[in-house]
Every structure is written in C-alpha cells, then in structure tokens.
Amino acid sequence: MSPIRPDLPSSSTRDSFGPPSTEDEGLVVTYLLKGDPADCARRARLLSIEQTAEVSPGLCAGEFFEKHVLGRVESVVPAGPDRCEVVVRFPADVVGTEFAQLFSVVFGNVSLWEGVRVASVRPTAALAARIGGPRFGIAGVRTRLGVPERPLLMSAVKPLGRSPSELAAYAYDLARGGIDLVKDDHGITDQVFAPFEARVEAVSAAVARANRETGRRCLYCPTVTGPADVLVDRARFARDAGAGAVLLSPLVVGPDFLRVVAREADLPVVAHPALAGAFFAHDDHGIALPALLGTLMRLAGADLVVFPGWGGRFPFTREGCAAVDRALKDDLGGVRPAFPVPAGGLSLSHVPELLGVFGRDVVFLIGSALYERSPDLAANAAYFLSLVEARPD
Amino acid sequence: MSPIRPDLPSSSTRDSFGPPSTEDEGLVVTYLLKGDPADCARRARLLSIEQTAEVSPGLCAGEFFEKHVLGRVESVVPAGPDRCEVVVRFPADVVGTEFAQLFSVVFGNVSLWEGVRVASVRPTAALAARIGGPRFGIAGVRTRLGVPERPLLMSAVKPLGRSPSELAAYAYDLARGGIDLVKDDHGITDQVFAPFEARVEAVSAAVARANRETGRRCLYCPTVTGPADVLVDRARFARDAGAGAVLLSPLVVGPDFLRVVAREADLPVVAHPALAGAFFAHDDHGIALPALLGTLMRLAGADLVVFPGWGGRFPFTREGCAAVDRALKDDLGGVRPAFPVPAGGLSLSHVPELLGVFGRDVVFLIGSALYERSPDLAANAAYFLSLVEARPD
Numbered sequence: 001m002s003p004i005r006p007d008l009p010s011s012s013t014r015d016s017f018g019p020p021s022t023e024d025e026g027l028v029v030t031y032l033l034k035g036d037p038a039d040c041a042r043r044a045r046l047l048s049i050e051q052t053a054e055v056s057p058g059l060c061a062g063e064f065f066e067k068h069v070l071g072r073v074e075s076v077v078p079a080g081p082d083r084c085e086v087v088v089r090f091p092a093d094v095v096g097t098e099f100a101q102l103f104s105v106v107f108g109n110v111s112l113w114e115g116v117r118v119a120s121v122r123p124t125a126a127l128a129a130r131i132g133g134p135r136f137g138i139a140g141v142r143t144r145l146g147v148p149e150r151p152l153l154m155s156a157v158k159p160l161g162r163s164p165s166e167l168a169a170y171a172y173d174l175a176r177g178g179i180d181l182v183k184d185d186h187g188i189t190d191q192v193f194a195p196f197e198a199r200v201e202a203v204s205a206a207v208a209r210a211n212r213e214t215g216r217r218c219l220y221c222p223t224v225t226g227p228a229d230v231l232v233d234r235a236r237f238a239r240d241a242g243a244g245a246v247l248l249s250p251l252v253v254g255p256d257f258l259r260v261v262a263r264e265a266d267l268p269v270v271a272h273p274a275l276a277g278a279f280f281a282h283d284d285h286g287i288a289l290p291a292l293l294g295t296l297m298r299l300a301g302a303d304l305v306v307f308p309g310w311g312g313r314f315p316f317t318r319e320g321c322a323a324v325d326r327a328l329k330d331d332l333g334g335v336r337p338a339f340p341v342p343a344g345g346l347s348l349s350h351v352p353e354l355l356g357v358f359g360r361d362v363v364f365l366i367g368s369a370l371y372e373r374s375p376d377l378a379a380n381a382a383y384f385l386s387l388v389e390a391r392p393d
Numbered sequence: 394m395s396p397i398r399p400d401l402p403s404s405s406t407r408d409s410f411g412p413p414s415t416e417d418e419g420l421v422v423t424y425l426l427k428g429d430p431a432d433c434a435r436r437a438r439l440l441s442i443e444q445t446a447e448v449s450p451g452l453c454a455g456e457f458f459e460k461h462v463l464g465r466v467e468s469v470v471p472a473g474p475d476r477c478e479v480v481v482r483f484p485a486d487v488v489g490t491e492f493a494q495l496f497s498v499v500f501g502n503v504s505l506w507e508g509v510r511v512a513s514v515r516p517t518a519a520l521a522a523r524i525g526g527p528r529f530g531i532a533g534v535r536t537r538l539g540v541p542e543r544p545l546l547m548s549a550v551k552p553l554g555r556s557p558s559e560l561a562a563y564a565y566d567l568a569r570g571g572i573d574l575v576k577d578d579h580g581i582t583d584q585v586f587a588p589f590e591a592r593v594e595a596v597s598a599a600v601a602r603a604n605r606e607t608g609r610r611c612l613y614c615p616t617v618t619g620p621a622d623v624l625v626d627r628a629r630f631a632r633d634a635g636a637g638a639v640l641l642s643p644l645v646v647g648p649d650f651l652r653v654v655a656r657e658a659d660l661p662v663v664a665h666p667a668l669a670g671a672f673f674a675h676d677d678h679g680i681a682l683p684a685l686l687g688t689l690m691r692l693a694g695a696d697l698v699v700f701p702g703w704g705g706r707f708p709f710t711r712e713g714c715a716a717v718d719r720a721l722k723d724d725l726g727g728v729r730p731a732f733p734v735p736a737g738g739l740s741l742s743h744v745p746e747l748l749g750v751f752g753r754d755v756v757f758l759i760g761s762a763l764y765e766r767s768p769d770l771a772a773n774a775a776y777f778l779s780l781v782e783a784r785p786d
Contacts, residue, residue, distance in 0.1 A: 011710070051580070052552075052553055052580065053551070053552035053553055053554060054551065054578050054579075054580055054760075055551055055552045055554070055760065055761045055764070056761040056762075056764075056765060059551075059552060059761055059763065059764055059765065060552050060554070064554065065552075065554055068554060068586075069552070069553055069554035069586075083445050090677065092584070093584055093585050094473070094553065094584060095582075096582060096584045096585075097583075098582065098583065098619055098620050099620075099702045100582070100618050100619055100620065100642070100646050101580070101582045101583075101584075101618070101619075103645050104579065104580055104618070104642060104645050104667050104668075104670070105580070107668060107671070108579065108580070108642065108667030108668055109579075109580075109667060111667070111669060111670030111671045111672035112666060112667050112668075112669065112701050112707045112709075112737070113670065113707065113708070114674070114708050116691050126555070158446070158447065158448055158452075159445075159446035159448045159452060159453050159458075159462070160445055160446050160447070160456065160487065161446060161458055161462035162706065163452070176706075179630060185447050186447075186497065186500075186501065186502075186621060187447055187494070187497055187498070187501070189446070189447065189489060189491065189493070190490075190491065190494075191486055191487060191489045192486050192489075193461075193486070194460075200573060220635060225493050225494070225497070226491055226493055226494075227492075227493065227649055227652075227653070228621070228625075228647055228649040228650045228652070229649075229653045229657075230623070230654045232622070241405060249493070249497060249501065252493050252496050252497050252501065252645075252647070253493050253647045253649065254621055254645070254646045254647025256620055256621040256622075256646065257621045257647065259620075259621075260620070260621045260622045260674055264622075272712070273505060274497050274502060275497075275500060275501055275502030275504050276504060276505065277503075277504030277505035277506065277670050277674045277678075278500070278504045278678075281504070281507070281675065281678040281679065282674065282675050282678070284676040285670075285671070285675065286671050286674065287671070308505050314505045314506065315506070315507050316505075330780045344505070367447075367448065367559075368448045368449040368452055369449075371448070371449075371452055372449060372452065372649050374449065
C-alpha cells in the first residue's frame with residue numbers, strides 16, 4: 001500500500017531530491033477574485049492549492065506542503081463591489097526555472113474557474129534571474145541600431161499577398177527613408193505568395209542595400225512564427241540572410257520561443273500580440289494587459305513588445321498603454337527593460353501624443369498610414385522620422 | 394517609388410510564387426459578433442481583412458485580394474439581441490500548411506477587438522490533411538493499450554511535492570488496479586521535488602512492473618511541458634524510459650508541439666487545458682469551448698484532450714462537454730477522432746452519468762477522489778475499473 005495518508009511525514013520517506021533548501025520566496029501574484037471577502041478568502045486558499053498541489057485539501061495537508069508546495073495567501077482586501085484583491089506567494093521551487101511552469105502557476109488551471117483576474121506578477125530577483133528575460137533589451141537594441149536616444153520607428157512590409165520582390169521594394173523604401181525596424185506582417189509566414197526563405201533573402205538584401213546608401217543600420221525583422229520544429233531554424237536562416245531581429249507571436253507558438261530564438265539566432269525578438277486579447281478582454285477574468293504583454297512577455301524574453309496603442313483601430317486606452325510601458329521598464333529583479341511598441345492602426349498625427357506617454361524609449365509602429373500618406377513610401381518614412389528627430393528635448 | 398497603389402495589377406509584377414493555383418476553399422470560421430446586422434456586416438468585412446491582409450481597406454482593393462487573400466463573408470444572420478452569426482471563408486493559401494498560422498487566422502488579431510466569439514472552425518478536407526491532426530487518435534491509443542471497446546481510465550500521480558519513489562509507488566498501485574493511463578499532474582514538470590528524468594525512470598519502471606504482473610498494458614504519460622528547446626528531448630527520453638504517452642499543455646508551450654512530440658517520440662499525446670479558460674470564459678468574446686478544446690486541439694494533433702467535466706470543481710455544463718465530445722469525434726475532413734478526457738474533480742459516483750454522454754470512446758480522469766476512497770489505492774483503482782467493465786452493453 002502506498003503512503004497516501006495526508007498526514008504522512010514526508011521527510012522520512014523522501015529520497016535525495018528534497019526538501020528544497022532555497023530561501024527564495026518565489027513568485028507573488030496579485031489576483032482580483034469575484035466575491036465578498038469571506039468567499040474570496042476561501043477561494044484564495046483553494047486557488048493556492050489548485051495552482052500547485054492540485055488535489056483535494058486533505059491530500060496536501062501538513063507542514064511540508066504548507067511550507068514548500070502550496071501558495072501562501074498573503075492578503076485579501078476588498079476591491080470594489082463583490083470583488084477582492086488577493087495576493088498569493090508561490091514557492092520558488094514550485095515555479096522552478098522554466099517560463100512555461102511559471103505561466104501555468106500564474107493562471108493555468110484557474111483560467112478554468114470563474115472570476116479570476118491576474119492583476120500583476122512579481123518574481124523575486126533570484127527567480128527572475130533563473131527565468132531570464134530579454135537577451136538584448138532596450139540598450140541592446142539601441143546598440144545594434146546605433147541610435148542611442150531618440151524614439152525608434154518601425155513599419156511593416158505588407159499586405160499578405162505581395163511577392164518577395166514587392167515586399168523587398170517596400171522594405172528598401174522604408175529603410176531608405178529612415179525607418180529603424182522593418183518587420184513582416186505577423187500573418188506573412190510561409191505562404192505561397194512569399195515563401196519564407198525567398199522573402200527573407202529578398203527583403204534582407206533590400207534593407208542591406210538601403211543601409212549601404214544611408215549609412216544607417218535599419219534592422220529587418222522577419223516573421224518566424226511557424227512549426228515548433230522549424231521555428232528556430234527559420235530564425236537562424238534569417239540571421240544568416242542578414243535579418244537584424246525576428247518577429248513571432250508568443251501566444252501562438254509558445255512564449256518560451258522568445259528566449260530560445262534570441263539565444264540561437266543571437267537576434268532581438270519582437271513579440272506580436274496575436275491571441276492576447278483572449279486574456280484581457282474582460283475585467284473580471286483573465287490576465288490584465290500590463291501583466292501579460294508587459295511583465296510576462298518581458299520575463300519570457302521579448303526585447304520589443306507590440307501592443308495596440310490607443311487611438312488606433314483597437315479599443316485600448318491611454319492608461320492601459322501607460323501601464324504596459326511601466327511593466328516593460330520598471331524594476332523587475334534585474335531583468336532588462338524591453339521596448340514598448342504601440343501599434344494597431346496608429347496615424348502619423350498621433351505621434352506627438354504618444355511621445356508624451358512613452359518618452360524616448362519607445363518604438364512607434366505605423367503600417368497602413370505610412371503607405372497611404374503619399375505614393376512615395378521613402379518620403380513618407382522620412383516624414384515619420386522627422387516627427388521624432390524634430391523633438392526639442 | 395514602390396508599387397503601393399491599391400489598384401496595382403499585381404499579376405504583372407508578381408514573381409514565380411503566385412498567384413496560387415489551388416482550388417481549395419480553405420477554412421470556414423463561424424463568429425458571433427456583437428452588434429446589429431448592419432454593424433455586424435461592416436465589422437465582418439473588416440474582420441476578413443484584419444485576419445488576412447491586415448491593412449486599410451484601400452490597400453487591399455481589387456480582384457487579386459478579393460479572390461486570393463481576404464476572407465469572404467458568406468453570411469450575416471441575427472443570433473439574439475445585438476448579436477449576429479457571421480460565417481467567413483478564408484482562402485486555403487492564406488492559412489497555408491501550418492497550425493500556428495491557422496490559429497492566427499482564426500483569432501489572432503481580432504482577439505484584440507471587442508465582442509468577437511469563435512463559434513466553430515471547419516477546414517476543408519484538403520486543408521485538414523495538410524494540418525494533420527492526431528497521429529494515433531482513438532483507434533491508435535486503443536491498439537497500444539489492447540483495450541478495443543470499453544471506456545478507458547486515467548488517473549494521476551500527485552501531488553507536486555512528492556518524490557520520484559513516492560510517485561512511482563502510486564503509479565504501481567494505479568496500474569496494478571487496472572488504470573489504463575497514469576499521468577503526471579500537469580504542474581509536475583522538472584522541479585526539485587521530482588526532477589524530470591529521475592521521475593520518469595522511476596514511474597516508468599513501476600508501471601512496467603505492474604504490467605508484467607497484470608498482463609495489462611498501462612501507459613504512463615509523463616508531463617513534458619517545459620522549455621521550447623528541451624521539450625522534444627524530454628518526450629524522447631520518456632519514450633526510451635518506457636513511457637507510453639506524454640502529457641503537455643498546448644496553450645502554455647504552443648499547440649504545434651502536439652504534432653512534433655507525437656512524431657518525434659512516436660507516442661500519443663495528451664493535451665492539458667491549462668490557460669484554456671481565458672478563451673471561453675465569456676460568451677461574447679474568445680473561442681468557444683468545443684472549438685478550442687475540440688476542433689483546434691484535434692487539428693493540432695492531440696490524441697486525447699483533457700477538459701473539465703461537469704459536476705466537478707469547475708463551472709462546466711453537460712451540454713458544453715457533449716459539444717467537446719462531438720468536436721473531437723465528428724467528421725473533420727479525414728482527421729482522426731481524439732479521445733475526450735473529462736476531468737477536474739470528478740467523483741467515482743459520477744461515472745455512470747458521464748457514460749451516458751460520452752459513450753464508450755471516452756477516458757475518465759479521476760485523481761483526488763481515487764486517492765481518497767480508501768487507503769488502498771490499487772483497490773480503489775480496481776473499483777474504478779469495475780464501474781466501466783460492469784457496463785452491460
């Protein structure tokens with residue numbers, strides 16, 4: 001018969017793997033739970049089990065589980081009608097060293113509950129160091145570009161349907177006009193219109209030609225979103241072809257590919273927010289915008305994070321965007337800050353207002369509006385550049 | 394100057410990559426959009442651009458885009474107050490051959506809109522064949538187990554915090570009692586309590602010993618959720634150690650790992666629903682439960698899909714579970730059917746009712762309740778087995 005009694009003194013039957021010796025306090029997650037304080041306190045306790053031991057409370061009783069396995073409910077504070085803010089501290093050894101498990105601990109099973117909202121995620125410095133964060137970050141991207149101070153400009157070669165030579169022609173004009181980062185649209189992957197290798201070679205060459213002419217160092221960021229067994233090879237191919245960064249959709253392919261691609265290709269990675277809206281569409285469930293596209297994507301290794309700016313075609317607010325900005329740049333246990341990349345139908349006239357929120361460490365991503373300003377795409381890009389170069393401070 | 398005029402006759406400037414020649418009609422997605430019919434028709438048109446060309450309408454005008462790139466809005470039908478059912482057909486060449494891009498086309502950017510719900514996803518047979526689906530499916534899993542007809546039983550070694558030898562002891566008892574599939578908890582990954590390799594070797598050996606004694610073929614399914622550059626190696630290690638399947642969380646690590654792991658380890662894959670609740674928590678946005686955990690996980694390659702049954706600790710309904718069951722088994726262009734694995738705090742007394750919904754092709758996953766029935770875990774497992782073996786038909 002197996003030792004399934006909950007009161008089993010685990011230490012006496014443990015092998016050499018435990019109990020863990022670390023004093024690391026782990027991961028602090030702030031949740032907003034639906035319910036009155038008594039109900040929230042009860043649910044918080046169940047959440048702290050659901051995200052760790054994942055058994056009936058009777059099967060994880062005792063000091064060992066309380067100390068080393070279960071989340072610890074640190075506070076339950078009313079936060080509006082029928083809602084409480086709940087702080088849970090998860091042991092570092094439950095999170096381990098891998099982003100996937102961290103993501104699961106934060107929201108894996110309780111995503112299937114009702115009324116659970118992740119408001120913020122704070123690892124200790126030791127845990128953050130194990131998870132990693134951006135390989136390049138704001139400073140590393142600026143070094144590659146040779147642009148130490150001003151806001152950066154990003155645009156996209158698009159739309160899907162164009163051929164490699166058409167996309168390359170756009171890229172050439174964008175780079176020639178002064179765009180710092182020219183990315184593929186996230187939906188331009190490896191379709192028949194512009195297959196991955198042909199496209200990456202053509203666009204890389206076009207950007208290199210523009211760079212030779214301008215003396216700038218525009219970085220081409222091809223989309224490497226693709227099969228799990230091919231994605232890293234695409235990033236390496238892109239590097240060898242001359243790409244200066246890569247773009248992928250972490251929630252489509254798995255966020256840990258940010259880290260792996262940055263390391264294997266030695267290139268900065270741009271995170272695209274595809275699917276992200278599923279997490280923050282409602283105030284009472286999911287993961288808040290700054291926690292998901294700020295803290296979590298940064299911990300996972302994004303050097304630049306694309307998200308919908310306000311005033312474009314997505315329903316986002318100035319306050320939400322400012323919160324993402326803070327989450328990408330604030331003190332996070334030594335993890336490098338990452339660039340916010342507000343996007344999503346922004347117009348050129350919007351740039352001054354955006355500067356007021358994000359300051360200099362921002363990448364403005366403008367696509368369609370740049371193509372539409374005039375038929376001269378290089379001139380449009382140069383105008384875009386003038387908007388940030390002209391800034392007096 | 395680049396050819397950025399929307400009325401550009403693309404064919405004259407295209408290189409050898411297009412236009413595509415396939416007659417495949419592609420991917421049909423049914424959305425529920427918020428709004429009155431006129432508003433929904435307008436939003437459906439914008440959605441069909443957002444998910445494909447992703448530019449201002451003026452930049453993707455013309456026959457080429459209409460025919461080959463943009464989604465085609467097939468119908469807009471009122472579906473309740475302030476809501477319409479909208480059917481959009483996406484060209485097969487936009488989806489391509491990769492699951493990641495299919496997932497992006499279905500919900501990538503429009504996840505960032507308000508009031509967009511994916512109700513169903515239907516690929517043509519040709520597209521479904523390119524994406525793949527389960528490598529083993531229901532029939533393949535039954536063959537490996539040598540159990541041709543009756544419902545299957547799954548349980549878990551748990552909780553997190555136990556050592557490899559403790560988990561192995563549970564697995565031995567579960568297998569000896571007649572459990573068909575013994576999985577790790579999804580949160581038992583590679584922590585200090587039971588590191589991956591030591592655990593997988595210990596538990597595999599314990600299950601093998603039980604199998605030698607019983608003559609059965611219980612399959613151990615270790616959790617391989619982990620780093621993107623290590624996950625496939627873990628699955629191969631598991632196979633070499635004697636594991637009979639693997640478990641992973643597709644929405645945590647990327648759904649395409651289902652396909653890659655099944656192929657590289659030649660093992661059936663069990664999909665865990667961690668994070669899935671973010672997608673179907675609200676009726677007016679996201680991806681419906683059967684579309685996500687049924688059709689999409691099946692297309693991605695899951696042989697078995699864990700999801701919360703009704704009557705457990707998650708707020709799910711009998712109707713929702715029946716819809717997942719249908720989505721995993723219905724005609725999907727030749728894609729193999731996959732096993733539904735209702736779970737999440739189910740009790741043994743719940744089994745007869747579950748049988749009424751899922752029929753014989755189901756895997757019942759019961760964890761805590763099996764450990765709690767009596768201190769004799771093997772006897773508890775044997776009792777669980779008697780509940781499905783005793784079934785008269």
